[in-house]
Amino acid sequence: MIEFIDVEKQYPNGLTALKNINVKxxxxxxxxxxxxxGAGKSTFIRCINRMHGITEGSIYINGxxxxxxxxxGVRKLRRSIGMIFQSFxxxxxxxxxxxxxxxxxPDLPFWRKITGIFTKEQKINALTALDKVGILDKAYVRVDQLSGGxxxxxxxxRTLAQAPQIILADEPVASLDPVTANLVMEDFRKINKELNMTVVMNIHHVELALTYAxxxxxxxxxxxxxxxxxSxxxxxxxxLIYSGQEVEDTSANESTISEKNPVA
Structure with missing residues (x-):
């Protein structure tokens, strides 16, 4: 579905954010x-939906x-890709x-945008999306009365309601407490498995990445x-990822991955 071929991204200030990226x-x-x-994780994610353009190479989605x-064409692409941010x-x-x-x-006729009137089908789909993430009972509650999770x-x-093929998540649990972060990560895994939806997530929490991805x-x-x-x-x-060095002998180190690298 997603393929990077010889992708490079250089910002106007001369910073090279991505180098020779080839991945499918x-x-x-x-x-x-x-x-x-600063390693280029967010740039990688945002190149997929054209939030960032690339300097060299090609990115293919469904060919x-x-x-x-x-x-x-760009707007249509973004409709097929859900984007979730740390700031909600x-x-x-x-x-x-x-x-x-x-x-x-974005898909409403002008008069519906002005009046804020949605169709019955859209309302049912929105409620179904809320049910999938376990908060249907909060449908008519103001957002500022909810917890961060x-x-x-x-x-x-909201992303599920647009029926995307891909979900991109940029540090979606960075501002959440550990218990809530696990619950949200479980939601992502459930959606990934039940809907066969591609999830690409930029995340600092190594232990969560290894547990759920x-x-x-x-x-x-x-x-x-x-x-x-x-695994x-x-x-x-x-x-190698965090210090650029290979460990010669890790047999004597019995500490867990999460203890050694709890947060990047």
Whole structure:
């Protein structure tokens, strides 16, 4: 579904954020991108939906080179890709249901945008999305009365309501407490498995990445230095991703991965 071919990204200030990226992500994979702050994780995620353009190479989604898209083509692409941010991006002074219904606004005729009237089908779909993330009972509650974890679930439900093929998540649990973060990560895994929806997530919490994702991509200084199953990640791999050095002998180190690298 997603393929990077010889991708490079350089910002106007001369900073090279991505170098020689070649990777393919299949339909239904749950991929966690890990690495130090500034390694290029967010840039990698945002190139997929054209929030960031690339300098060299190509990115294909379902066989289409998205670098060639313009105007309506870019908007159509973004409708098929849900994006979830750390900050939730919700309208806190209105209800949960209205926040989810916002996902339909780009496709509404002008008179519905002005009046704020949604169809019965759209309302049912929005309620169904809330049910999938376990907060249907909060549909008519104002967002500012919810906990951080519940607000992130509203953001996830809003994304589900647009029926995307891909979900991109940029540090979705960074501001949540550990218990709530696990619950939200479980929501992502449930959606990934039940709907066969591709999830690509940028995350600092190594332990959460290894627990919930199937595949780990490690990025260091803009380059992919590891790409493999979460079960194959060990101290040596983490040392390569976070310090650029290989560990010669880890047999004497009985500490867990989470103790050694709790947060990047």
């Amino acid at each position: 992500i299949e339909q239904g994979e749950y991929v966690a991108i890990i690495g130090l702050s 289409m080179d998205i670098r060639l898209l313009k105007g309506k 991006n919700l309208v806190t002074r209105t209800t949960v249901l209205k926040n989810v219904l916002v996902s339909y606004v 519940q607000q992130q679930r509203v953001a996830l439900a 199937d595949r780990i991509i490690g990025i260091r200084s803009g380059e992919i230095v590891f790409d493999g199953n979460a 194959d990640v060990n101290d040596e791999v983490l040392s």
